[in-house]
Amino acid sequence: MLTIIYMIAIVAEAMSGALAAGRRSMDVFGVAVIAFVTALGGGTIRDMVLGHFPVGWTQHPEYIYLVISAGLLTTLVAPYLHHLKRIFLALDAMGLVAFSLIGCNVALEMKYPIPVVIMSGMITGICGGVVRDVLCNQVPVVFRRELYAVVSLVVCGLFLGLGALGVQTNLNTAFCFVTGLTLRMLAIRYGWKLPTFSYRQHWE
Amino acid sequence: MLTIIYMIAIVAEAMSGALAAGRRSMDVFGVAVIAFVTALGGGTIRDMVLGHFPVGWTQHPEYIYLVISAGLLTTLVAPYLHHLKRIFLALDAMGLVAFSLIGCNVALEMKYPIPVVIMSGMITGICGGVVRDVLCNQVPVVFRRELYAVVSLVVCGLFLGLGALGVQTNLNTAFCFVTGLTLRMLAIRYGWKLPTFSYRQHWE
Amino acid sequence: MLTIIYMIAIVAEAMSGALAAGRRSMDVFGVAVIAFVTALGGGTIRDMVLGHFPVGWTQHPEYIYLVISAGLLTTLVAPYLHHLKRIFLALDAMGLVAFSLIGCNVALEMKYPIPVVIMSGMITGICGGVVRDVLCNQVPVVFRRELYAVVSLVVCGLFLGLGALGVQTNLNTAFCFVTGLTLRMLAIRYGWKLPTFSYRQHWE
Numbered sequence: 001m002l003t004i005i006y007m008i009a010i011v012a013e014a015m016s017g018a019l020a021a022g023r024r025s026m027d028v029f030g031v032a033v034i035a036f037v038t039a040l041g042g043g044t045i046r047d048m049v050l051g052h053f054p055v056g057w058t059q060h061p062e063y064i065y066l067v068i069s070a071g072l073l074t075t076l077v078a079p080y081l082h083h084l085k086r087i088f089l090a091l092d093a094m095g096l097v098a099f100s101l102i103g104c105n106v107a108l109e110m111k112y113p114i115p116v117v118i119m120s121g122m123i124t125g126i127c128g129g130v131v132r133d134v135l136c137n138q139v140p141v142v143f144r145r146e147l148y149a150v151v152s153l154v155v156c157g158l159f160l161g162l163g164a165l166g167v168q169t170n171l172n173t174a175f176c177f178v179t180g181l182t183l184r185m186l187a188i189r190y191g192w193k194l195p196t197f198s199y200r201q202h203w204e
Numbered sequence: 205m206l207t208i209i210y211m212i213a214i215v216a217e218a219m220s221g222a223l224a225a226g227r228r229s230m231d232v233f234g235v236a237v238i239a240f241v242t243a244l245g246g247g248t249i250r251d252m253v254l255g256h257f258p259v260g261w262t263q264h265p266e267y268i269y270l271v272i273s274a275g276l277l278t279t280l281v282a283p284y285l286h287h288l289k290r291i292f293l294a295l296d297a298m299g300l301v302a303f304s305l306i307g308c309n310v311a312l313e314m315k316y317p318i319p320v321v322i323m324s325g326m327i328t329g330i331c332g333g334v335v336r337d338v339l340c341n342q343v344p345v346v347f348r349r350e351l352y353a354v355v356s357l358v359v360c361g362l363f364l365g366l367g368a369l370g371v372q373t374n375l376n377t378a379f380c381f382v383t384g385l386t387l388r389m390l391a392i393r394y395g396w397k398l399p400t401f402s403y404r405q406h407w408e
Numbered sequence: 409m410l411t412i413i414y415m416i417a418i419v420a421e422a423m424s425g426a427l428a429a430g431r432r433s434m435d436v437f438g439v440a441v442i443a444f445v446t447a448l449g450g451g452t453i454r455d456m457v458l459g460h461f462p463v464g465w466t467q468h469p470e471y472i473y474l475v476i477s478a479g480l481l482t483t484l485v486a487p488y489l490h491h492l493k494r495i496f497l498a499l500d501a502m503g504l505v506a507f508s509l510i511g512c513n514v515a516l517e518m519k520y521p522i523p524v525v526i527m528s529g530m531i532t533g534i535c536g537g538v539v540r541d542v543l544c545n546q547v548p549v550v551f552r553r554e555l556y557a558v559v560s561l562v563v564c565g566l567f568l569g570l571g572a573l574g575v576q577t578n579l580n581t582a583f584c585f586v587t588g589l590t591l592r593m594l595a596i597r598y599g600w601k602l603p604t605f606s607y608r609q610h611w612e
Contacts, residue, residue: 116265149233
């Protein structure tokens with residue numbers, strides 16, 4: 001079940017990467033790379049930080065084909081995508097939540113302490129988009145957008161909390177998934193944002 | 205002793221990260237992330253490059269809380285920080301020197317060759333700030349600022365040289381710490397800089 | 409044989425890094441760092457992703473000296489380099505091809521699946537330049553330039569294909585090297601490019 005959602009999620013992330021590459025007028029190779037790192041970069045960084053080798057996608061080459069195909073296909077369907085904006089944002093939100101839960105599970109299995117488990121979930125959920133934005137030479141939107149990273153944090157915290165209370169894992173996963181998705185969609189719908197910190201002094 | 209200095213140092217680095225995030229008007233989540241990577245990113249990259257798992261902070265969750273708290277607190281006290289500019293720069297210099305010495309020790313324990321030990325010290329001292337600047341979409345200041353990286357290099361070289369001469373480790377650490385701190389403060393005071401290389405031709 | 413080409417290649421890459429640093433008016437330390445990451449960063453990222461520890465250059469400190477020397481020397485000879493543009497581009501192409509073949513071999517020895525072997529070659533060939541451009545705060549040229557990454561892909565694919573057909577490794581290496589070099593030089597000569605994807609809508 002989470003595997004199917006995961007595959008939908010990496011396709012959605014690959015498409016968001018391809019669109020970002022298109023905004024920088026990259027060639028199709030650049031599109032493929034950005035699609036790849038957006039979809040699989042978060043998990044790669046998580047595995048590298050946790051020392052979790054071999055890195056996930058190296059054992060599932062089919063994911064490589066999937067995200068690169070999705071990225072290249074996006075260059076063809078891009079003109080029509082904005083009609084599908086809502087579906088696209090929903091898929092992206094599913095990805096965020098699914099990635100977060102998967103990231104938590106990887107760190108849990110490696111017996112890392114709780115705060116690291118939460119960070120593992122957030123790294124998996126968020127870092128793909130961060131690397132995408134760095135490669136496209138812009139400040140990562142995730143540091144400025146409506147509730148995005150916070151959704152990941154809430155999902156990870158809830159999942160661990162309910163797990164500690166003894167809730168059965170599949171039920172827990174499903175509940176956290178629905179809660180995270182709902183929170184993210186509400187945040188988009190109502191433009192919920194975290195407070196911003198602006199600092200203008202240059203004294204360094 | 206080095207642990208206390210280390211904790212002061214990561215707080216100072218987290219604060220410098222939070223200010224950089226504020227200059228990009230990030231939300232509080234972005235502030236927390238930038239504070240985290242500035243303070244602990246150098247050590248993380250060092251551990252990932254050296255294959256030194258588990259990465260340091262994953263075994264010390266208290267550091268995670270410490271740097272994120274320091275980052276968020278900075279958003280509240282920021283308007284008053286420029287009055288404390290000198291203290292802040294001194295703390296930052298302490299961080300640079302302490303990180304460098306810690307980085308050397310990690311690579312020494314892993315029996316890496318001498319040049320790698322020096323690079324390990326420099327990576328630990330400098331990479332946090334490099335990642336901060338990359339995420340804030342600017343050319344890393346460490347590549348252009350008054351003697352900063354060079355202080356790290358001098359400290360690492362001195363530490364290894366005196367160690368090879370048989371100087372006792374605690375004494376050696378203390379001496380290198382004071383020397384590095386003095387050098388950095390003098391560099392700030394007198395604006396010492398490395399020569400710059402400017403190249404204007406675009407023939408590629 | 410591949411070792412000599414490799415050393416020529418890392419020198420060429422270090423020089424291209426130094427010139428990029430000069431375009432950002434970095435100090436000599438920044439030049440040394442950018443030279444280092446451009447020359448050795450691709451292999452470092454490959455080793456970190458594949459879990460191939462210790463990372464290559466940590467066991468060959470002579471490479472550290474070589475690339476840093478090449479970078480610093482570049483600051484002296486830079487005014488004359490554009491006369492050598494063709495030689496320089498040829499050395500850079502040799503680097504691309506040699507790095508790609510070396511990257512394939514590392515992943516092959518670790519028994520990774522074929523698509524990962526190809527990605528290992530491409531990561532080794534390309535990522536140094538990507539990190540260089542990220543640290544110099546620009547969109548990586550490799551995502552927009554004439555056939556560059558594609559040469560890496562062709563070389564890796566050809567090397568694996570001929571290897572699967574039973575071609576002897578040294579012959580295979582030599583043939584792929586010449587083919588890749590020729591392809592790259594033709595691409596530069598005739599300005600071959602991949603199609604570009606431009607996307608202007610900002611609906612996210």
